[in-house]
Amino acid sequence: MIELSHLVKRFGELVAVQDLSLRIPPGEFFALLGPNAAGKTTTIKVLVGLIKPTAGTAHVAGFDVQAQPLEARRRLAYVPDFPFLYDKLTPWEFLRFTGQLFRMAETRIERETSALVARFNLEPYLGQPIEGLSHGTRQRVAIVSALLHAPEVIVLDEPMVGLDPHHARVLKDILKERSRAGMTVFISTHQLSIAEEMADRIGIMHQGRLIAIGTGEELRRLSGTAGALEEAFLALTAAERPPAPGLVATAP
């Protein structure tokens, strides 16, 4: 479960996230959409504890990210848009390292790794140094490392970038399966089709505020459009005042 309560994040004079309140129950697949500099990445960084909110709180699986960081992080997985991997390690070594950081038993690391590696077709690369892997393969390694400890909440920032259609499908299937089993999925993306296809609810952020939230159908109704989600997204974000030059919230 994710719970953001009156979250505010300011960078000097700029308000990157403005009074954001949101509750995502266990097992929900939530997609966060928004134009560039809407405050999505800032929200994610607060949620995973990389930055402190100016005001408000963020809870992961019932634990306050700032007050009980370790408890929250044990239940959380995060895949950033440009994941860091140790270049000189092999994927197997990296996955084992991640499992050990989460204090998983060796047998469990092996079992979970084998299952995920098989699904993402990573066997041929398990013994090769990560530095020699393609962008897509590195992304698959990062995703497997995030899923390994069976988190209660997973936060993904543009996870499909670099994945080929086959592995994008695999990821979607796994996320759907896990969310049915109780894992909360929080995904930030610009690919509206993914949100439309996968998400139980979609949130749209603009200029630091959550301007709309609901199912695809509800968003269409709210925007007064009938076609694809794109129409609703454009209508909802166009209705807002364009950001003033020089006061655009850039991802720090």
Next chain:
Amino acid sequence: MSARADASTRCPSALRLLLGVNARQSWRGLLGLRQQSRLLTALIGLFLAGYAALSFMLFHKGLRFAGSFPGLGEVLTERLLFLLFACLFGLLLLSNLVISYTNLFRNGETTFLLPLPIPPQTIFQWKFIESTLLASWAFLFLIAPLLVAYGLTQRVAWHFYPLTVALIGLFIVLPAAAGAYLAVNLARYLDRRAFQIAALLAAVGLLAGTALWLQPETVTDEQLETRVLAVLDRLLQRTQFAQFPLLPSYWLSAGVQHWAEGALRGAGFFALLLLSHALFFGSLMCTRMGRAFYLAAATVQSRGSVLARWRWFRRWQARRRAWRRGMGGLEAVLAWLPGLPRDVRALVLKDLRLFWRDTTQWGQSLVLFGLLGVYIVNLRHFSQQLTNPFWVYLVSYLNLGACALNLATLTTRFVYPQFSLEGKRLWIVGLAPLGLHRVLAAKFALASGCSLVITLGLMILSSRMLQLTWPRTLYLGAAIAVMTFTLNALAVGLGALYPNLKEDNPTKIVSGFGGTFCLVLSFLYIVVAVVLLALGSPWTRHGDQPAHVVALAWVLFLLLSGSLGGLPLRAGLRRVAHFEH
């Protein structure tokens, strides 16, 4: 869903895991270096061994020379030791500050580790260890030849060496702890730009302060002959700061000195002093910095410019934004230059802007040439004493060598990676109708032009300070001009021949085969060129040199420069003309 650790798990601690993973990374990096190129390994090995041998020889000769003055030898040797460790302490502190800041707050691993269930204290512990090692290894390498030379001149017992190593191990904890503490607090209150500017201003201030403090004094021949002790006392007073008893470098120097002299109780006292401080500050770092580190890391991730709180800064930023829409001062100057095509101008403008906005680049250049400038300006104090033509002759060639060595450091560090740094931008620069060979030629012209202004300026200044005649000034000016073009051509050419288009970090590009090769070739070239020019100088101690000797030396110098600069540049230009990317 499983959230807690598996019941039966006996996992190593997070710190041990991090140490293990990073040790494996480094070891594989070393192995990879060996597998990639034996020539590179041999070159690096040769270079390191050469440095160690040369510095040992110089330290040994220097200490023996200093020790040979009857009655004063011991005082001089002692002061040299204290002074050297005090200077190295300052350098270590600065190095730890910069490396800790980068390693803690501008590092992908930190951002990766922070959302994981690892206490910030553990992440800080690992980063503290890593920064200490990164900042201090060069220190150990630098002082090893000195300590061996010191041990040999003092005829110490074998146990002096392991004890000294142990003392140094304790000593490096102190600047490391101070550097990390400063880095965390500076990161919390200064943004990156403000931090860089502050660090640079501090370095320049220190430089200026040192230049002012160590200004030479005029000593008459009479004073030198009759009042040696008084003169020496005056000179040594300037270095008194090295013997301030609260400086950790004082404890190290005193410990080493006492042990060498067989005063074991005194040495033990200083060893315990170092040990207690290392333990105290080390344990503070290991137990008390986690929260401060997390707050600083969160602030660094959150912040725009810290200066934005002031209205003048916001106004200035707004005005800069407005300027950007127009031509800009630099572009207006370049547009004024005749015969510069618009596409080449755009490229030159881009390179100049990137250089100016990267504080590290101009900061290092400023410090290196600033140091040389301070030294050269101070030469005027010596010119009265340099009545012997031999010393004037020697100093002028040493200046030529020093200027070229400074330039070689900068061409390898900044000019060599220029082509590789275009790697991820080749989709625009490489596909432009300009052509990659013209891109490379423009980079060569820009780098040579800019560095020529500095090197030629310094050489003329040096000649004027030494009161050389204009023909001699022109002679040295011509020599440094040729060397400037050669060193730039070598760096640009090798940079294109050994590109690393995947890497964005210039220091990693430079540490590859091509960068090391460039540095070694540059240094060898400088040594051979300066020796050739000195041997073939038209002015000798015994009068004018025969014309054919001067001509031969210059022919050889030009041939060497032409081949070492021209050939790699030509090969590089040819390579990029058909470059596949």
